[in-house]
Amino acid sequence: MKRFLFINLLFFSTFLFAQEISDYKFQCKSLLSKSGKLFLDLKNDQSIKLANEALNLAIQNNDDEIAAKAYNLIGLNYSDFSEINKAIETYKKGLLKANKTNNDTIKSWLTNNLANAYCYNEVDFNEGIKYYKLALQYSQKLNYEYETAFTKLNLVSALFRVANYQEGIDYLIETKDFVDQTDDVEVKITFYSLYADYFNNESNDFNKAEEYYLIAFNYSKNNEIEFIQSHVANLYKDISTFYSKHKKFEEAYHFSKMSDSLNTIIYNAERIESVANISKDVEKNEVERNLFEIKQEKKLQEEKLKTSKIIFLLFIVIFTFLFLLLLSLYKNNRLRKEKNEELERANLELKLAKEKAEEASNIKSQFISTISHELRTPLYGVIGTTDIIEEEHKELSNSPHLKALKFSANYLLSLVNDILKVYKIEENKVILEDNIFNLSDVIDNIKESLETIARRNNNKIEINIDNRIPQFLIGDKIRLSQIIINLMSNSLKFTQNGKVVVNVDLDSVEGEKIFVKFKVMDTGIGIPEKYQKTVFDKFVQIERKEDDYQGTGLGLTIVKKLISLFKGSIDLQSEEGKGTTITFIIPFKKGNSKNQDFIENVEVDFTQFKPYNILVVEDNKINQVVTKRLLENHKFICDIVDDGFAALNNLETKSYDAILMDINMPKINGFETSKLIRAKGITTPIIAVTAFAKEEIIDKAKDAQINDVVVKPFEASKLFQIIHELITKLNNS
Numbered sequence: 001m002k003r004f005l006f007i008n009l010l011f012f013s014t015f016l017f018a019q020e021i022s023d024y025k026f027q028c029k030s031l032l033s034k035s036g037k038l039f040l041d042l043k044n045d046q047s048i049k050l051a052n053e054a055l056n057l058a059i060q061n062n063d064d065e066i067a068a069k070a071y072n073l074i075g076l077n078y079s080d081f082s083e084i085n086k087a088i089e090t091y092k093k094g095l096l097k098a099n100k101t102n103n104d105t106i107k108s109w110l111t112n113n114l115a116n117a118y119c120y121n122e123v124d125f126n127e128g129i130k131y132y133k134l135a136l137q138y139s140q141k142l143n144y145e146y147e148t149a150f151t152k153l154n155l156v157s158a159l160f161r162v163a164n165y166q167e168g169i170d171y172l173i174e175t176k177d178f179v180d181q182t183d184d185v186e187v188k189i190t191f192y193s194l195y196a197d198y199f200n201n202e203s204n205d206f207n208k209a210e211e212y213y214l215i216a217f218n219y220s221k222n223n224e225i226e227f228i229q230s231h232v233a234n235l236y237k238d239i240s241t242f243y244s245k246h247k248k249f250e251e252a253y254h255f256s257k258m259s260d261s262l263n264t265i266i267y268n269a270e271r272i273e274s275v276a277n278i279s280k281d282v283e284k285n286e287v288e289r290n291l292f293e294i295k296q297e298k299k300l301q302e303e304k305l306k307t308s309k310i311i312f313l314l315f316i317v318i319f320t321f322l323f324l325l326l327l328s329l330y331k332n333n334r335l336r337k338e339k340n341e342e343l344e345r346a347n348l349e350l351k352l353a354k355e356k357a358e359e360a361s362n363i364k365s366q367f368i369s370t371i372s373h374e375l376r377t378p379l380y381g382v383i384g385t386t387d388i389i390e391e392e393h394k395e396l397s398n399s400p401h402l403k404a405l406k407f408s409a410n411y412l413l414s415l416v417n418d419i420l421k422v423y424k425i426e427e428n429k430v431i432l433e434d435n436i437f438n439l440s441d442v443i444d445n446i447k448e449s450l451e452t453i454a455r456r457n458n459n460k461i462e463i464n465i466d467n468r469i470p471q472f473l474i475g476d477k478i479r480l481s482q483i484i485i486n487l488m489s490n491s492l493k494f495t496q497n498g499k500v501v502v503n504v505d506l507d508s509v510e511g512e513k514i515f516v517k518f519k520v521m522d523t524g525i526g527i528p529e530k531y532q533k534t535v536f537d538k539f540v541q542i543e544r545k546e547d548d549y550q551g552t553g554l555g556l557t558i559v560k561k562l563i564s565l566f567k568g569s570i571d572l573q574s575e576e577g578k579g580t581t582i583t584f585i586i587p588f589k590k591g592n593s594k595n596q597d598f599i600e601n602v603e604v605d606f607t608q609f610k611p612y613n614i615l616v617v618e619d620n621k622i623n624q625v626v627t628k629r630l631l632e633n634h635k636f637i638c639d640i641v642d643d644g645f646a647a648l649n650n651l652e653t654k655s656y657d658a659i660l661m662d663i664n665m666p667k668i669n670g671f672e673t674s675k676l677i678r679a680k681g682i683t684t685p686i687i688a689v690t691a692f693a694k695e696e697i698i699d700k701a702k703d704a705q706i707n708d709v710v711v712k713p714f715e716a717s718k719l720f721q722i723i724h725e726l727i728t729k730l731n732n733s
Contacts, residue, residue: 028054028066035073044077051077068098068106075113084121091117108138112151119158129158149178153190160194165202172198185219186231192216193235200242213239233262247679305330383713388629432565436591437477439516440465443502446484453492460499461488468506469516472591479562480586486559487520487582495524495579513587521581527574535572536560559584612657612727614638617647617673618689619665623712627660627689630716644673651677656684658723661706663690663697674704685726689714 031054038047055070057063071094078087091114098106112135118128132155139147152171159168172194179191196212199205217239220232236259243252312323386405447461454461484502491500500522507517527535536556563570566586574580614636618624624640631638639654641647643665659677663670674686688701688709701709707726710719 024057024061025063025066028057028063028070031057032066032069032073039073039077039080042080044080048074048077064097064100065103065106068094068101068103068110070094071097072106072109072113075110075117079113079117079120084117084123087117088114088123104138104142105144108135108142108144108147108151111135111138112147112154115154115158119154119161122161125158125162129155129162132158145178146182149175149182149187153187153194156194157190160197160201163201165198168194169198169202185222188219189216189231189235192219193238196242197238200245206246209242213242233259236262244676244679249676301330387716388626388633432476432479434474434589435477436472436474438471439469439473439504440471442477442481443484443504446481446488450485450488450492453489454500457492457496459492459495459497461492462499462501464501464503466505469504470514470590473514473516474589474591475566475586479565483559483562483584484518484520486556490556491520491522491524491580495522498523498579507585510587512589514590515585515587517583517585519581519583521579523579526576526578526580527572528576532572532574536570610657611635611637612723613655614723615647615650615656615659616640617644617659617665617670618662619643620662623662630719634716634720644668644670644676647673648676648680651680651682651684657727659684659686660689661686663688663692671700671704671706674706678705683730685723685730687719687722687726689719 031050035047035050035054038044038050051070051073055067055074058066058070071090075087075090075094078084078090091110094110095107095114098110111131115128115131115135118124118131132151136148136151136155139151152175156168156172156175159165159171172191175191179187182188192212193216196209196216199212200209216235220235236255240252240255240259243249243255308326312319316323443463443465447463450461453459488500488502500520503517503519503521505517505519507515509515536559560570563584563586568584568586570582570584572580572582614631616624616627616631616638618627618640619642628638628640639650639656641650645667647659647661661670661674665673668676670688670690674688677684677686685707686705688697688706689712690697690709691712694709694711698709708722710722
């Protein structure tokens with residue numbers, strides 16, 4: 001829960017310049033005054049620009065006090081946009097400048113704002129408390145009642161966040177007289193919201209907490225200052241969280257909506273982009289300022305050297321040796337400084353390159369996750385419908401067409417996943433699974449699924465499997481299928497009136513590892529020699545005249561990457577006009593008799609299951625039909641609802657044995673719905689049924705107390721088994 005943290009922007013009342021008459025000081029005063037007003041009006045880009053101009057003038061005139069004030073303003077703007085690392089770095093630069101002066105006021109501002117950055121953004125509360133107490137010493141030393149009260153309120157908020165309510169409430173009580181006397185709306189909002197926080201978390205007194213929250217809310221309605229709007233948005237969020245905690249969901253939703261609406265106004269894309277642009281200019285100017293200071297230092301050194309030379313000329317005989325030694329040291333220092341400057345520039349370039357690479361990586365990951373979800377959702381409808389046809393029409397259970405459809409749909413799902421994850425394979429983020437399988441069955445299924453392509457080009461498929469290979473192997477059969485299908489598909493596309501031969505031989509045995517050699521040969525058009533070294537690269541396609549040869553250019557890339565995941569090897573031999581032979585070797589483990597028993601008994605006996613009552617929370621109409629039919633075909637009783645709020649309403653009047661929860665839904669997502677269900681004390685097993693990859697959501701699922709995750713499309717038997725196990729576990733507990 002975030003709390004309001006007051007910032008020190010008091011120079012409108014306390015920003016006094018000593019009787020300076022130089023033009024640049026008056027210019028700086030004007031720049032900083034305008035910058036502060038723009039900051040309060042939420043015009044952050046213009047505020048940063050003016051503060052940066054004042055900072056340039058201060059550095060040029062070696063004025064540490066003005067520089068510290070300018071850094072303070074720039075840091076405030078960064079904090080407002082959650083550029084926390086930049087804000088902390090800027091405040092610390094300001095403190096370095098302020099500590100060179102006798103101005104305790106600016107030291108108080110910077111220490112307080114630095115503490116705000118640590119605490120408001122939940123970076124390090126203990127570090128923030130340390131700086132608040134230092135700021136409090138400065139304000140008390142200066143006898144600034146206004147600033148002392150601000151700092152105490154900040155300190156109370158930080159102490160509450162680390163559950164130190166006893167020390168915090170003492171400081172809060174000390175500010176009461178000041179709060180009663182002042183007309184400052186922000187002070188009153190924070191004071192009463194902190195009291196509400198205390199009664200909500202420490203005393204667990206709902207009525208008192210609600211009373212103080214509503215007092216703070218009433219003051220927020222009188223606010224007319226743009227800057228305080230972000231604090232008001234946080235107040236609404238705190239009140240929403242408070243009502244949600246006490247199961248007053250209508251009130252919680254009302255204040256949450258108010259908070260979101262206000263944040264949308266404050267943190268719009270245009271402001272964010274403008275601040276980001278001006279931030280780059282500030283960073284560039286910071287480098288220029290550093291260079292200027294270095295040049296000033298160099299100039300000073302040169303002047304000192306000139307003076308020294310005069311002395312050396314007067315005493316040249318006595319100090320000749322010393323002069324030569326100092327000259328040598330000077331040259332070495334200058335060379336070292338140049339090298340240091342080169343290193344600093346190189347480090348800055350590397351840092352910028354790293355930030356850009358990380359940004360690109362994040363965008364790519366988000367894109368992959370979104371596309372993966374959007375593709376898995378319709379695939380669930382295809383695969384689920386296939387399962388329903390197989391279940392409802394037993395006469396088609398042995399149909400080769402249905403088998404081919406089911407196999408191709410599952411293969412398409414796996415292929416879509418791997419195409420989307422081709423870059424993740426490069427980053428070693430794809431892990432092979434160990435499944436026990438019959439190699440002959442796998443290759444026969446592949447052959448059946450490719451017969452249509454073979455007939456189209458009048459080709460024949462020939463399969464030869466070495467009988468020395470064990471009947472059962474352990475490895476990732478899905479990705480092995482992808483390799484073979486990609487290679488055979490390519491051969492069939494580029495061959496007409498010929499044949500494609502697949503030879504599978506036992507290559508060698510090393511302990512428990514069995515190395516199997518696969519050779520895919522065709523009598524097709526072959527690959528020109530100039531393309532043979534690049535056909536495995538991403539998006540590379542051989543120039544063809546026929547339209548049928550178009551594709552993504554990823555097939556052979558995926559083959560090579562998958563074989564490398566198996567720690568196998570691949571070789572290509574081709575002659576134009578005569579055909580192509582691709583040979584690859586992959587290691588597997590041998591499946592023993594226990595593994596064979598597992599395969600034979602893998603089917604789940606659903607006849608022993610009770611007619612469980614299932615609540616399905618799903619917004620996609622097609623997926624609703626598929627899931628409902630799958631459940632009802634196995635004697636489950638189910639209700640369908642479109643969103644999380646409807647699910648909560650159903651649970652008020654009816655109990656269920658299990659809940660199937662979609663994650664990506666309108667109004668309220670599956671995680672929040674599950675949290676609300678658990679908040680009601682309902683222990684019914686919740687199973688997330690989602691198109692997101694499991695590893696992407698597992699942490700959020702645990703946080704929402706979701707019992708298990710099943711990724712769409714899924715095997716119906718696996719889902720039913722999970723339902724049965726979770727219900728049994730709950731009943732036995």
